[in-house]
Amino acid sequence: MLEVRNLSKMYGLGDVQVRALDDISFSIxxxxxxxxxxxxxxxxxxxxxxxxxxxRPTSGEIIIDNEVVTKxxxxxRATLRLQHLGYVFQEYALLAELTAHENVYLPGMMLGDxxxxxxxRAKELLDLVGLGKRLRHYPKELSGGEQQRVAIARALINNxxxxxxxxxxxxxxxxxxxxxxxxxxxxxxxxxxxxxxxSHDPEDxxxxxxxxxxxxxxxxxxGAPIQ
Amino acid sequence: MTRLLKVATFLALKSIVRGNxxxxxxxxxxxxxxxxxxxxxxxxxxxxxxxxxxxxxxxxSGDIIIEPGGDDTVISHADDLAQSIESIDGVIxxxxxxxxxxxxxxxxxxxxxxxxxxxxxxxxxVFEVADSLIEGRYLDSRDRGQILLGVQLAGADLDDxxxxxxxxxxxxxxxxxxxxxSNGIEKQYTVKGIFDTGFIQTDVQAFVTDLEFNSVMPNxxxxxxxxxxxxxxxxxxxxxxxxxxxxxxGLAFQTWDETAGLVESMTESFILINQxxxxxxxxxxxxxxxxxxxxxxxxxxxxxGIQRAIGIKSRSITISYLxxxxxxxxIGLIIGILxxxxxxxxxxxxxxxxxxxxxxYLTTKPAYTARMAFILLSVSLVAAFIPVWRVMRIxxxxxxxx
Numbered sequence: 001m002l003e004v005r006n007l008s009k010m011y012g013l014g015d016v017q018v019r020a021l022d023d024i025s026f027s028i029x030x031x032x033x034x035x036x037x038x039x040x041x042x043x044x045x046x047x048x049x050x051x052x053x054x055x056r057p058t059s060g061e062i063i064i065d066n067e068v069v070t071k072x073x074x075x076x077r078a079t080l081r082l083q084h085l086g087y088v089f090q091e092y093a094l095l096a097e098l099t100a101h102e103n104v105y106l107p108g109m110m111l112g113d114x115x116x117x118x119x120x121r122a123k124e125l126l127d128l129v130g131l132g133k134r135l136r137h138y139p140k141e142l143s144g145g146e147q148q149r150v151a152i153a154r155a156l157i158n159n160x161x162x163x164x165x166x167x168x169x170x171x172x173x174x175x176x177x178x179x180x181x182x183x184x185x186x187x188x189x190x191x192x193x194x195x196x197x198x199s200h201d202p203e204d205x206x207x208x209x210x211x212x213x214x215x216x217x218x219x220x221x222x223g224a225p226i227q
Numbered sequence: 228m229t230r231l232l233k234v235a236t237f238l239a240l241k242s243i244v245r246g247n248x249x250x251x252x253x254x255x256x257x258x259x260x261x262x263x264x265x266x267x268x269x270x271x272x273x274x275x276x277x278x279x280x281x282x283x284x285x286x287x288s289g290d291i292i293i294e295p296g297g298d299d300t301v302i303s304h305a306d307d308l309a310q311s312i313e314s315i316d317g318v319i320x321x322x323x324x325x326x327x328x329x330x331x332x333x334x335x336x337x338x339x340x341x342x343x344x345x346x347x348x349x350x351x352x353v354f355e356v357a358d359s360l361i362e363g364r365y366l367d368s369r370d371r372g373q374i375l376l377g378v379q380l381a382g383a384d385l386d387d388x389x390x391x392x393x394x395x396x397x398x399x400x401x402x403x404x405x406x407x408x409s410n411g412i413e414k415q416y417t418v419k420g421i422f423d424t425g426f427i428q429t430d431v432q433a434f435v436t437d438l439e440f441n442s443v444m445p446n447x448x449x450x451x452x453x454x455x456x457x458x459x460x461x462x463x464x465x466x467x468x469x470x471x472x473x474x475x476x477g478l479a480f481q482t483w484d485e486t487a488g489l490v491e492s493m494t495e496s497f498i499l500i501n502q503x504x505x506x507x508x509x510x511x512x513x514x515x516x517x518x519x520x521x522x523x524x525x526x527x528x529x530x531x532g533i534q535r536a537i538g539i540k541s542r543s544i545t546i547s548y549l550x551x552x553x554x555x556x557x558i559g560l561i562i563g564i565l566x567x568x569x570x571x572x573x574x575x576x577x578x579x580x581x582x583x584x585x586x587x588y589l590t591t592k593p594a595y596t597a598r599m600a601f602i603l604l605s606v607s608l609v610a611a612f613i614p615v616w617r618v619m620r621i622x623x624x625x626x627x628x629x
Contacts, residue, residue: 054536054623075540082538093533093627097245107537109237112230154537 002051002162002194003027007060009046009217020046021057022217028210030161033188033195035208043217044198045090045166051196052087052164053077064162082111086155086193088165092147094139100126100150101135108157118157125153129183145176152183156193163187165197169204181207234539235546242547243554251555254519258559258603259566261512265599266567266591268504271580272497275587279426279493280483282584285355286424288483289322289455291464293471296479301325305451308475309349312454315470317462320352323451325440328409331380331433333395333402340380342406342433344440344447353457356422356429363400363420370436374404374416377430378423389427389583406433412443425585505599512603513610516552521614524548531618532626541619545612552611556604564596 009021020043028034038044049055051062053069062070069080081087094103101122108118126132129149131142139147148168155163165184169177185207188195197204205211213221243251284290293312295302302308305323312321325344330337347366351357356375357365362383366375378385382394398404400418407413416435424430441448458467464482472478524531534544572589579586618626 049624052536078535078538078540081536087536089533089536089627093536095530095533097241102241106234106237106534106539110230110234110539110543112233158538 001027001030001063001065002196003061003063004051005061005063007047007050007062008058009043009050009055010058020217021050024060024214024217024219026212026219028194028196030194031188031192032210033185033208034197034210034212035205036196036198036212036214037200037202037205038214040200042214044200044214046217047212047214048164048166048196048198052085053081054087082107083158084161086158086160086163088148088151088155088163088168088197090167090170092139092144092151092171094147094150094154096139099136099138100131100142100146103139103150104154104157107154111158122153122157125156126150128156129153130179143176145172145179148172148176148180149183152180152187156187156191160193162194162196165195167198167200169199169201231540231543231546234543235550238534238539238544238547239550239554242551250519254515254555255559255562257515258512258555258607259563261508261515262560262563262599262603263567263571265505265508265603266564266596267571267589268501269595270567270572270589270591271587272494272501273590273592275497275580275582276494277590278582278587279584282424282426282429283486284483286359286426286429287354288481288486289353290458290462290483291456291467291471292481292483292486293454293456294452294479294481296477299477301447301450301452302454302478303450305454306449309451309454311474312456312471315467317459317467319457319459320349321454321456322346322349322353323437323454325437325444325447325450326452327440327444329433330407331376331395332405332407333398336382336395336397338380338393338395340431340433342374342408342435342440344437344444345434346437350434353455356424356434359422359424360420361423363418365420366434366436368436369438370419371439371442372414372416373419373435373439374406375420375422375434376404376418377432378421379427379430380433381418381421383421388423390431408443410444414443425583427583509602509606512556513606516555516607516610517613519555520548520552520611524614524618528618528621528626529628532621532623532628535623536627545615545619548611548615549608552607553604556607560600560603564600567591 004027005025007021007024008019011018011020024047036044036047050057057070061068069077072080098106104125105118105122108116108121123132123135126135129152131146131149134142134146142150168180168184172180181204184195184197187193211221212219293302309321309323312318322345326341328339329342330339347368361378366373376398379388379390380394381398382391382396383399384397385391395404398418400420402418403415404418405413405415422430456467458464468480531544535541568591575589579588
């Protein structure tokens, strides 16, 4: 269970304070697939970064499995990200010097669970996202859609309970977008991974079972998407 | 900790193997130059010091100098004592000497010097002056009326020598000079030979046989103002001094290094210069590693942010940069040390640096090399740590998106 209570985030722009998130509260059940929508600048990505523990909110709490994670140290947050959370960035965010295979198994290497062959698991995950034959390719040798699928495989390497995807199809063509979204849906349905993704494309609502709509940093809607 | 190191090593290796080869080679090249520079100056100083010490021992002092102790002005029964000293294990030879101040005159030039009475055979066994003749021949035991002059005293028309202007300038082997001793006796001598050891303090001396000396100073028969002792290599002079002191009391002893005042002050100056140059070299090494690491972390700020975002611990990323810095420094050190030992030293040995006291050969001391390597590695680590530490303090989002 992921729970958000009265979450606010202020940014300082010179002397001006901008309220990017304003008193947001909601909860997401395990195994859910939730889409965060809103216009550009509404605070979608800011919210996802708070949930993914990449940033610290100005006030409010994020609770994962009854543990308040907002006050954890940087090191503890890094450990939590490594063990339980997977993050898919809008711009793929792969490491250029590593092959697709290495990009995927690096977080597994960091976690280093005894008995887990993370190299083998990385290969299986790349098979799962349809890139089993491109293990030795570097990011620059892959298309945008392929890079995003490598990023998804990387997010899965440590068996995360929640995957955060920040506009995962923003830079992709229609076919690649569909493949990426179908991959996320498949993970949610088959592996019961909670998926929370941000999108500005109203069409993407159809992949989700829950919807959060933001406007000017405020949550204006929570619930099931209207098909 | 093992996982941190494992991931750090993995990131460092990938970065080295797949990084910019030109930058890696340039960095290593800079560290090779720094290493060779760190070895060169102390190597030269060691070489020059060794050269100076060797020439001092072989032409001026011997390994041990024995002089009269207390109120005595001479060592009595000097020949007997020299023979007894030569019977001690570790002693090669001992030579009794007598000194007297004198003026040497040639044409219009008059120069003050020390004339030393010697047994030529014993002197040959202790010193190498006989091998440094540039004109004429060395003294024979039975020589009378013959004198051996140092080049700085004779001049020998060599106007490029250090003390030419205060020498006799034009004296050559076979010329006749007049010696006026401090006891008032004046004698004419034929110059039998002129020597040039390269050590100025030796090359201002004049030698006559003890037979000749006794004719000038009859009361000095079987007496000596000093005895010079040559030891086998590696023999501790203090042990020999103990043995000699047990044979005869009332003697004063000096080891060769206690007479090396000039050499010592030169060495101290060299060491100070070396320390200043070393600080500059370590700074250059540090700045090189700092710049390379700084440019790298600035260029990879986003990648570092991504690594942190996917759960790679900051410590792992920091250690990966330290491993890279160590890699540069270790490779630079290895190549630098090998190049110095197997290229620079052999070349310099064929074309040694010439000093007034002779050629200086580059040498390395393992202890110094180890200390230098340790400092260079430490400097590289600190220089790499600073820029990485600064980037690690940036928030993940700022690192990724600026």
